Amino acid sequence: MSNFCRFYFVTWNVATKSPGQDLNSLLDFPSQFNKNKSLPDFYVIGLQEVKSQPQNMLMDSLFTDQWTSMFNKILCRQGFIVAKNIRLQGIMLLVYTQMKHVINLRDIEAQYTKTGLGGLWGNKGAVSVRFNIYGCSVCLVNCHLTAHEHLLADRINDYNTIIKEHGYHLTETSNILYHDYVFWIGDLNFRTHHPVTSSLSAEEIVDALQTVEKDKYTSILKYDQLLAVIDSGEAFSEFMEPEIRFPPTYKFHMGTDDYDLKRKPSWTDRILYKVIANNYENITLRADLISYHHIPHYTVSDHKPVVAQFNIKIRPSCYVAVPKVKKAQIRMRSAVIDTEGIAPASAMVEPIAEACATEENVVSVSNESEAEAFSNFTVKTVEFAPIVRIWYIGDADFRTECTLSPDVEINPNDWIGIYDANFHNLDDYIAYEYLAKVNLTQESLESGQPRTITLSFPVGSGVRTPGFYRFIYFSQPNNDVRSVLGISEPFEVSSKEDSLVAIDPCVEASTSAGGASKPSTATTDIFTDFTGLDVAKLSRHFSNDLSFD
Numbered sequence: 001m002s003n004f005c006r007f008y009f010v011t012w013n014v015a016t017k018s019p020g021q022d023l024n025s026l027l028d029f030p031s032q033f034n035k036n037k038s039l040p041d042f043y044v045i046g047l048q049e050v051k052s053q054p055q056n057m058l059m060d061s062l063f064t065d066q067w068t069s070m071f072n073k074i075l076c077r078q079g080f081i082v083a084k085n086i087r088l089q090g091i092m093l094l095v096y097t098q099m100k101h102v103i104n105l106r107d108i109e110a111q112y113t114k115t116g117l118g119g120l121w122g123n124k125g126a127v128s129v130r131f132n133i134y135g136c137s138v139c140l141v142n143c144h145l146t147a148h149e150h151l152l153a154d155r156i157n158d159y160n161t162i163i164k165e166h167g168y169h170l171t172e173t174s175n176i177l178y179h180d181y182v183f184w185i186g187d188l189n190f191r192t193h194h195p196v197t198s199s200l201s202a203e204e205i206v207d208a209l210q211t212v213e214k215d216k217y218t219s220i221l222k223y224d225q226l227l228a229v230i231d232s233g234e235a236f237s238e239f240m241e242p243e244i245r246f247p248p249t250y251k252f253h254m255g256t257d258d259y260d261l262k263r264k265p266s267w268t269d270r271i272l273y274k275v276i277a278n279n280y281e282n283i284t285l286r287a288d289l290i291s292y293h294h295i296p297h298y299t300v301s302d303h304k305p306v307v308a309q310f311n312i313k314i315r316p317s318c319y320v321a322v323p324k325v326k327k328a329q330i331r332m333r334s335a336v337i338d339t340e341g342i343a344p345a346s347a348m349v350e351p352i353a354e355a356c357a358t359e360e361n362v363v364s365v366s367n368e369s370e371a372e373a374f375s376n377f378t379v380k381t382v383e384f385a386p387i388v389r390i391w392y393i394g395d396a397d398f399r400t401e402c403t404l405s406p407d408v409e410i411n412p413n414d415w416i417g418i419y420d421a422n423f424h425n426l427d428d429y430i431a432y433e434y435l436a437k438v439n440l441t442q443e444s445l446e447s448g449q450p451r452t453i454t455l456s457f458p459v460g461s462g463v464r465t466p467g468f469y470r471f472i473y474f475s476q477p478n479n480d481v482r483s484v485l486g487i488s489e490p491f492e493v494s495s496k497e498d499s500l501v502a503i504d505p506c507v508e509a510s511t512s513a514g515g516a517s518k519p520s521t522a523t524t525d526i527f528t529d530f531t532g533l534d535v536a537k538l539s540r541h542f543s544n545d546l547s548f549d
Contacts (some may be wrong), residue, residue, distance in 0.1 A: 004311040008040035011185040012305035039046030044095040046142030052090040082425035086110040089122040106132040106483040127380035139179035143186035147191040159235040190226035190265040215245035239272035242292040249304040382473040382486030413476040421490040431462030
């Protein structure tokens with residue numbers, strides 16, 4: 001693995017409209033012309049003005065909104081997992097990650113701040129998601145600030161209110177600005193209206209755009225309010241922005257590429273970033289820009305979407321590895337699961353020394369001093385014991401055993417969830433149990449030694465459909481913060497009337513030819529060898545195939 005993670009950002013004010021165009025090009029997916037293009041490690045999608053009238057707020061609390069459903073369908077089919085999402089009325093932030101990174105997500109927390117109507121209403125404000133990944137803290141903010149050209153002071157006040165009131169539970173990163181990496185995206189609503197006395201009219205801006213050469217917009221950007229307040233230190237002075245080499249993204253007549261001259265064409269939609277480069281000894285963090293541009297062919301809104309890609313440097317020389325396994329199709333009664341890229345828990349949570357033993361599991365370190373800086377960094381892990389038998393629905397003995405690394409502290413709110421083997425969202429647990437159920441001694445609660453615990457799930461705990469599932473261990477010191485410490489191998493749950501008969505096809509052929517059959521061995525790998533499935537019973541359960549919104 002490289003010592004960088006690639007983040008892909010989208011900000012788009014969708015003007016209360018539904019998705020009316022294909023969104024694949026918005027996410028820069030590989031096409032028939034560049035099929036080998038790699039995908040980012042994270043997608044961060046910030047939307048503003050998602051339809052949120054009172055009747056829609058009730059529906060969206062019960063059902064997934066159309067935009068989230070569309071992004072889920074696109075990204076989850078590519079193997080991405082919803083790490084976290086948060087919504088404040090029309091302001092939405094969706095964070096997706098590749099499966100291989102899930103086991104390294106720590107201290108995930110989402111927060112929001114209302115700034116509409118003096119902080120009483122959430123039509124304006126900010127939502128955020130923060131987490132630690134490979135030893136670095138990352139904060140992702142999506143905002144929608146006060147509109148209108150003449151309300152610059154309100155936008156400045158919005159920013160300072162968000163910075164002041166937006167807090168997190170982790171002491172060392174309790175403020176947005178305390179994180180190693182901060183990416184601030186959204187409809188910031190700053191206009192080409194500064195200084196007021198000498199700014200251009202809407203018509204003059206459109207005329208000036210016709211004369212721009214080689215995507216150099218300096219002559220118009222000198223009227224940009226955001227650049228002015230950054231320079232004056234009134235707001236966003238802690239942040240940087242890549243060079244803008246695309247035309248204003250607001251305001252258009254919907255369904256067209258023509259500016260609506262009732263408003264001055266402006267760069268309202270922006271992506272800013274901040275890096276604390278020297279937060280750690282002997283290593284310099286950095287965010288390297290790959291691209292920053294708008295996507296003009298989307299016309300469902302009066303805004304154009306803006307996207308950016310960054311490579312961010314990550315900190316540890318070793319990490320909890322999720323090596324790829326050979327592609328295999330797991331045939332079962334309820335579904336067919338593609339296991340490419342999903343590793344067993346034992347591979348994910350090997351001790352760090354073992355995880356670093358092979359070249360593909362090492363984050364490259366540029367020099368010895370960086371390796372020294374990383375040497376005191378540890379990764380908390382939970383390893384699930386392999387489940388070697390089939391569980392049956394209704395079993396009283398529905399339990400899992402796991403081993404906690406010495407540095408894992410057990411919190412009363414820690415829990416283990418049961419998930420579909422091909423889960424797509426960390427919130428989509430089927431059943432869960434708190435570790436508070438386990439009779440833990442004081443010695444086991446204290447860190448310093450590996451501890452093995454057993455947690456039982458009650459009969460009827462939620463797994464009622466035959467299929468393949470996983471355990472996930474969450475460390476949760478409070479109701480707002482959680483970390484993924486362990487993911488189990490897939491295990492099978494079956495109905496009691498079904499039986500799994502392993503038949504070697506070669507033996508079956510020789511038997512039909514009159515030869516003597518060999519008894520099946522007890523060492524058959526039930527996760528990859530299902531040649532003896534009862535096809536009739538398989539079809540009866542096929543309707544339970546895994547799906548997602």
